[in-house]
Amino acid sequence: HSALTQPASVSGSPGQSITISCTGTSSDVGAYNFVSWYQQHPGKAPKLMIFDVSFRPSGVSNRFSGSKSGNTASLTISGLQAEDEAEYYCSSYTSSSTILFGGGTKLTVL
């Protein structure tokens, strides 16, 4: 299994919405509803934002939402705020009983 594919960077202005894609295969993203998304600010540990494709942990803003179609999962952030600027990673469970992360996407809030 290779890393899941994410765009290297995305950007948006405050108040706008952006979507980050995460493409895998029929052996990982497409096989299970076990896709998570993490936010990581520089020098900090990752923070779980979405799990099981579309569920938000308690305390995570409802501006963050997740979805999946086939082998591609997506994270949408609406009403962009300056504090959303960070690196975002997707992850997926695989048919080999392992976990794969995406390569990461740098979100810039213009």
Add this chain to the structure above:
Amino acid sequence: EVQLVQSGAEVKKPGESLKISCRGSEYSFISYWIAWVRQMPGKGLEWMGTIYPDDSETKYSPSFQGQVTISADKSISTAFLQWNSLKASDTAMYYCARPGYSGSPDAFDIWGQGTMVTVS
């Protein structure tokens, strides 16, 4: 507060051995898997493997199988990541993480603060 507390930063020479730790607190340590995740400088997250502390069942990423050893001592609520012979390419931040949602193996809701390992 549920926490994973990792051991401190390490500076080692190539060829040396190392064992870093991750102690869980304020939850039933034996009831949740603990995973180890590598982040090389300026790079992304890589899942290395995981252990179930109650019976020490382990699973490894093919990329790390044979390169590291994951273990746990449930009597002290601590998981370990061990190298027998470090390489410069092992220089990275290492995180432990707990998948806290039942049935969701990749939903890591609790993370340790990270242990920086420098091999030089």
